[in-house]
Amino acid sequence: MPDTTDATRHRDKMQKIKAARDRMMEGKTGEKGLIIVHTGAGKGKxxxxxxxxxxxxxHEIPCAVVQFIKGNWTTGEREFLRARFADECTFVVSGEGFTWETQDRDRDIAAARAGWEQAKALIRNPDIRFVLLDEINIALRYDYLPLEEVLAFLRDEKPPMTHVVLTGRNAKPELIEMADLVTEMTLIKHPFRDGIKAQKGVEF
Structure with a gap:
């Protein structure tokens, strides 16, 4: 009798899946610099x-971070990148904290504007291929930056092979429409609801 063990059935199934995937991947040969949005109420953006x-x-791809809003936080990622990878990754801090902490809208706008000017310079730089605009969606949500200006820059001035990632809750619908890749983080459970504060290594 032919071998009909679980192992054989599994191998046959995987061979069919691989063949189908190989056919699908044959047409996926293009490359481009992506506009990527991470948004949603859940953690992880x-x-x-x-x-x-x-x-x-x-991968030795020159990259940069512009961190909006969180400026007065001591974050693990900032300390790590500045201490160990300052040559590989430019790290710019433009914010002074969340708006309920600064309580000064004009100062928040000025900080966001300064960060955006530096972000534009980094994105235009032909030597940098990947730029993370951390929490820029918050700056856009509170109208610290003009949405149309940001969209026009990404559409008209971003180099074709440069990736730009924009994070933060409440991404504007127009930005979502323009983006190539959008992920929404969904909140299911969070320890904050049980009285647990933000902790090193998890939130910052």
Whole structure:
């Protein structure tokens, strides 16, 4: 009798899946610089962006971070990148904290504007291939930056092979429409609801 063990059935199934996937991948040959949005109420938006920064460093792809809003936080990613990978990754801090902490809208706008000017210079730089705009969606949500200006720059001035990641809750619908890749982090459970504060290594 033919061999009909579980191992054989599994191998036959995987061979069919591989053949189908190989056919699908034959037509996926293009490359382009992507506009990537990480948004949603769930945790992991910045974490995912910084994970991509680690990949860039590993692949020797010059990269940069502009951190909006969180400026007065001491974050692990900032300390790590500045201490160990300052040559591989430019790290710019433009914010002074969340708006309820600064309580000064004009100062928040000025900080966001300064960060955006530096972001534009980094994105235009032909030597940099990946730029993370951490929490820029918050700056756009509070109208610290003009949405149309940001969209026009990404559409008209971003180099064709440069990737730009924009993180933060409440991404504007127009930005989502323009983006090539959008991920929404969904909140299911969070320890904050049980009285647990933000902790090193998890939130920052």
């Amino acid at each position: 910045s974490s995912s962006g910084f994970g991509m920064i680690m990949r860039c460093i590993a």
